[in-house]
Amino acid sequence: MTQEKRVVLEKSISPVGVLALAIGSIIGWGSFILPGTMMEQSGPVGAAIGITLGGLAMLVIAKSYGYMVQKVPVSGGEFAYAYNGFGRYHAYICGWFLTLGYLSIVPLNATALSLLAKFVAPDVFARGYLYTIAGSEIYAGEVGLASAAIMIFGYLNYRGSKAVTNVQVYMVGLLVAAVFLIAGGAGFTDISSFTHLTPGFNPEVPAIAGVVGILAIAPFLFVGFDTIPQAAEEYDFPPARANLLIMVSIIVGGLMYILVLLATGVVFPWQELIEAKHVWPTGYAMQAAIGKVGIWFLVIAISMGICTGINGFYMATSRLLFSMGRAKVLPAWFIGVDEKSGVPKNAVLFTAALALMAPWFGRNVIIWVVDMAALGTAFGYMYTCFGAYRETKKADGAEVEIPIKSTTALMGALVSFGVLLLLCVPGSPGFMAEESWYACGIWVMMGGLFYLSQAKKYSSLTDGELDYLILDKSRDVSGDDLVSYRELRN
Template sequence: MADFDITSGERDGMGPHGTKVGLLRVLGPAHVWALGVGIVLVGEYMGWNFAVGKGGAYAALIACWFAGILYTCVAMIDSEVTSTVAAAGGQYTQAKHIVGPLMAFNVGLYLVFAYTMLEAANAITAGYLISVVATMTGYTGELDQRPFIILVIMFLAWLNYRGVLATLTFNLVITAIAFAAIIMLFLSTSGILGGGIMQHAALFEGHELPYGWIGVLASMHFGLWYYLGIEGTTQAAEEVRSPARALPFGTLAGIMTLLIAATLTWYICSGVLPWEFLGDGVNGSVAPLFDTARLSGSNALIWFLGFGTLFATLASANGCINDASRAWFAMGRDKYLPAWFGAVHPKYRTPYRAIIFLVPIALIFALGAPLDQVITFSILSGLLEYTFMPLNIILFRKKWPMGSIKRGYEHPFHPLPAIVLLTLCGITFFAVFLGYGTQLVAMIGFYIVVSLWFHFRRYRYVDRGAQFTMPWPKPQGY
């Protein structure tokens, strides 16, 4: 048993528990980076600027950095736990091993909803962007966005179905282009390359904090946009060649990239666009980086940022399909959902039934639900997931103290990141409650109902012994 290498072409994915067809271990740290940053970067291109509308430009910067601290804690905690619990399902699998089945079921649903809603939102956005391109090229009619929304979902589902390596290599290329576009816009508009057009002092004068500190608090909700989704790197855990190395490396490089991209985005846009226009993401600046490029007067920048916006949207939808399907697959494999979903394609080695099942759901939301509701449901599911993380890491360190199992990465200053994360989640819940109280209460009600269903109806079908396959020692105290 000790003589063969699970990562070899001959054996990969097949091991002593009886796996005949498993997910393919082909990914490296760059793919992990592309998955995490790819899901998020669209938030730099659009969405974050609602934070400016809630509290002004400085409030958006404070939200950017506080949310940055929140997500740095998320990335560090995730890197430690997932480099140890290296299996598809990410936080769902972590919850199953560390907290318990009911928590795992809830976290699994948070993941699937957060990513499927975000995928639908991205498809809607892509359809809108294509209609803008049509207008810019002189089309005077009313473009039907539906075929483009459907094409985005169908093409990316097909790509995901055909194999994870091509899917995330595609994400790597388009995410790198979208990130390079932000860097180029910064260099071109800040005066480093050619003449600068920044007007921070003039634009901020008299509008430093237009709604005071309550505006800063309210802007925290949209501050999440800068980084929402970086925790998605964990879903690649079962498909990376070296989980202990690739997951922490890709995730931490990802959050560093996003901290740079978020700060540059704020600096570029707030220095060129008036805050009233920038902060209105519906009737004002829908895509602030693109609008800034248009004001630069450079056609090359306009095209570069136009492609950057579209690529960021596609990368996000692509990563979301990857992540939602892994979470759904993992829940099926453990019989938390029908075992039928736990199938792996024998040729492409992807969770093909989970990918196909989520296509019509994404289509229904993309074609039938308003964008703001879809986004809100995604954010709230994500926030519930972040609230689980500090509890998860505290229990993880308590049950399996340092030295009791091999960790790929050990995050520093424990339990400080967990406490900071929990505090920031509490603040963000309050901020969300201010703007979307009804949705928050409705969604918590939904999760309570499905929890009752799982406890009283579904859990009887779960093979309780078979779901814990990690070769760990018994937790301390048991």
């Protein structure tokens, strides 16, 4: 049977680069803004317990990711895992939701730079008022700042995977160093005391309810470790090592969240800090503890968290789009790869183009979309874990370097399903806002219309052809049909 040649990406990403992508994607703006809200909901100890339990739950889910990377070491991550376990139509559903989930986080991080600027230099970028949309005032200066960040990291991603990961390593190094300096500075100043963390739980909220409230949002705090499987095709190391990298990224991410949380709580009695209704409790605490130096450490940490998030999700989005294009779910244009850099250039350009549109709609609209797109993340978790469960039941299920038990995969699937319920069941802590449901409806309708436009081509492919294109499983084809972008171009 004659099949078209399969375009592949070059192996150029090191373990350190992969780990930096994941940690940088996990630790973002929210790490430094949420401590006040978390303590108000649960108290410092309750919040730390909630984060820890959330991290443990994510480690269970992550075991299935580490297993599936070994089984299916290709670009596309959850899209490929959904196809491997449940077929083409499930793959499309998972890929469609996940695309928006990854893509929307790029402008969300970029617009966070404007929020940081309001704290540091309030009059610099809030200039050139344009209009108000959904409660967000749109200024030309802030749109320009967000757009500049999107274009800079778009250019970086266009240059090549090595450029992306090298810069990511340096930025994550600065991020982690700044967090430890903040925690150390706050913990050992004269005004700080660990007695300020008492009572450990909010006395106005039942302890279990407070912990569950943090646990409900914890899965979304750790979004970013799943950027690791998106680049699996480009590893310059054995795929089995991804298992450890995923685990380490979640542990480091959880540690960073807890350090910033406790650093905020030890400076003043946490209840007094919350009652004072400071706009930014963490910033106020750091300024009181360390002075302006503390604020600048925070600025460095937040800036790096924002930039590493943009960078990491640029790569994740472009690789997902590339994989879907290779499967013919998206037009063939998405598999265009640059001759010099070896990256899916068209997917990078598409990501940049859509991300550049988002700041013009304001941050509130972006947040609605991101909240809705969390469904895509939940779908990705669920398909990966259920897919891993089915894979472990096969005769060759243990034929990987680091296998998992079927019960572990099933536990991860049930936790993932619980995350989905938190988003969808009215009254749950994570239930999406009304506006997010409207956005979800629009995206579902768009997905249906888009599928109809591609259905004939997608359905005409045989299972063997899709196995080859998505999973790199050659059936009735010779090894000569697997080519790099340079060979295809020539």
